[in-house]
Amino acid sequence: MQVIGEAPQAVSVAAFKRAVMIAEDDTDHDVALTAYLAAAQEVVETAARRPLTPRVVQFTTWAGLGLRWWVPLAPVSAVTAVAYDDGSDWVDVLPAEFRLVQGFDEPQVLFTDAAFAGLSCLAGLRITATVGHVTPPKGLMQAVILLAKDWFDTGVAVEDHKETALNFGCRSLIRQARYVRPREWGSA
Structure with a gap:
């Protein structure tokens, strides 16, 4: 699958800051947070097979x-x-x-x-x-926040995000919303 154009972010930096209780006027890490949120969204969408935004x-x-x-x-x-x-x-x-x-x-x-x-x-x-969803599922948005927070707290480089493990909460939220193609039964 190839994305044509830009995939909109499901979780803004401001929403992330509110969720993890970082002061909104603290802009020291906004560039890093934007990268973490984009990478986390990519991981969550791939694992869940559900694009969060159109x-x-x-x-x-x-x-x-x-x-x-x-x-x-x-x-x-x-x-x-x-x-x-x-x-x-x-x-x-x-x-x-x-x-x-x-x-x-x-x-x-x-x-x-x-x-x-x-x-x-x-x-x-x-x-x-x-x-993609017009209104992203809350559980998958929370998974993006959890994953980005983990990476931010531990200082994981965004380039290395594919080598990190998902925490239990994030895996659980993804598993609940994961799209699985239906099985076809019967003869063809």
Whole structure:
């Protein structure tokens, strides 16, 4: 998945300061706090598979997935474009040949029979969508705050955030809200 443009922050520096009882007029660490909050949001969103704020993203996958493609995260508010690689260029799929269903709970893109007629199952597929919560879940916002506070208190370098362990509270909040793609039952 590639984010197109900037992903808005779910937790502002001011909200973080209020949550951890730092005086709002204490601006000595604002640049560091901004970096901690951005990194913490990235970790929480990846672990939960739930973007906290709206953004446009692009997924690249294979066209041979059939007439249904399950989006690997939630929520999805719109699928704005679908294109396939015909070997020399990306070809747009007509909007009438795909649609988003159950975008908030179990997002999936359904295609008509004509969408990929005669196309190799190995052809690349590019899906552009708007994903993320309009109002971020409070539990995941709290996980961002907990994680950023841990890093701030211990002086972890933002560049090293992928090597640090999540504390119990943060893991628990993420686990409660984590999106897991539904399993399909039955014969195909």
